[in-house]
Amino acid sequence: AQSVTQLGSHVSVSEGALVLLRCNYSSSVPPYLFWYVQYPNQGLQLLLKYTSAATLVKGINGFEAEFKKSETSFHLTKPSAHMRDAAEYFCAVSEGQAGTALIFGKGTTLSVSS
Amino acid sequence: NAGVTQTPKFQVLKTGQSMTLQCAQDMNHNSMYWYRQDPGMGLRLIYYSASEGTTDKGEVPNGYNVSRLNKREFSLRLESAAPSQTSVYFCASSEFRQGVNSGANVLTFGAGSRLTVL
Numbered sequence: 001a002q003s004v005t006q007l008g009s010h011v012s013v014s015e016g017a018l019v020l021l022r023c024n025y026s027s028s029v030p031p032y033l034f035w036y037v038q039y040p041n042q043g044l045q046l047l048l049k050y051t052s053a054a055t056l057v058k059g060i061n062g063f064e065a066e067f068k069k070s071e072t073s074f075h076l077t078k079p080s081a082h083m084r085d086a087a088e089y090f091c092a093v094s095e096g097q098a099g100t101a102l103i104f105g106k107g108t109t110l111s112v113s114s
Numbered sequence: 115n116a117g118v119t120q121t122p123k124f125q126v127l128k129t130g131q132s133m134t135l136q137c138a139q140d141m142n143h144n145s146m147y148w149y150r151q152d153p154g155m156g157l158r159l160i161y162y163s164a165s166e167g168t169t170d171k172g173e174v175p176n177g178y179n180v181s182r183l184n185k186r187e188f189s190l191r192l193e194s195a196a197p198s199q200t201s202v203y204f205c206a207s208s209e210f211r212q213g214v215n216s217g218a219n220v221l222t223f224g225a226g227s228r229l230t231v232l
Contacts, residue, residue, distance in 0.1 A: 036223075043223040043226055044204070046220055101159045101162045102219070107156045
């Protein structure tokens with residue numbers, strides 16, 4: 001069965017600092033991997049996705065993630081945090097079959113201080 | 115630009131009451147999903163419908179029923195609400211596409227429905 005583990009339920013950084021949100025996955029087949037962001041009182045928005053085309057994936061708002069098969073990881077990074085990046089971030093995995101639901105991690109709340 | 119529309123946005127129920135959460139999408143997607151979100155638990159899949167006419171249980175289906183009314187609409191029903199069903203519910207839809215740089219089952223989410231059961 002597929003699963004996702006997000007290390008750290010809460011990450012705090014200063015504005016301008018590096019953001020690193022960790023995600024490890026477990027999958028018996030080559031996975032599709034996603035990062036979603038949820039701003040307060042809103043639904044989830046797609047940040048980026050890995051579909052095997054390239055191991056380094058660039059998303060919206062300056063975020064990127066690198067797929068490392070040997071480490072079963074898909075960590076999310078951003079070189080310089082902005083106040084507007086404060087949100088909850090979810091890593092998710094899919095088998096990539098038609099109609100297959102995403103399996104989500106428990107989420108990491110990112111706080112950004114000035 | 116509607117995407118996925120959920121109603122109602124807020125609902126308060128008493129234990130034992132029933133209600134239906136409605137979801138509709140206008141993107142002609144084949145697949146639809148219901149998740150619940152609880153603090154510290156992330157999103158957990160309740161039910162999903164891979165295509166019109168099919169439904170399947172997810173991780174936490176107990177206490178819920180679903181109906182895929184047509185390609186656009188997927189409703190979630192609580193027959194006898196319990197306080198443990200207090201949560202934020204999200205509907206989502208997707209269209210799987212093959213090939214390099216495919217959509218790879220990207221889910222589009224609604225804004226959520228906040229349900230409180232007293």
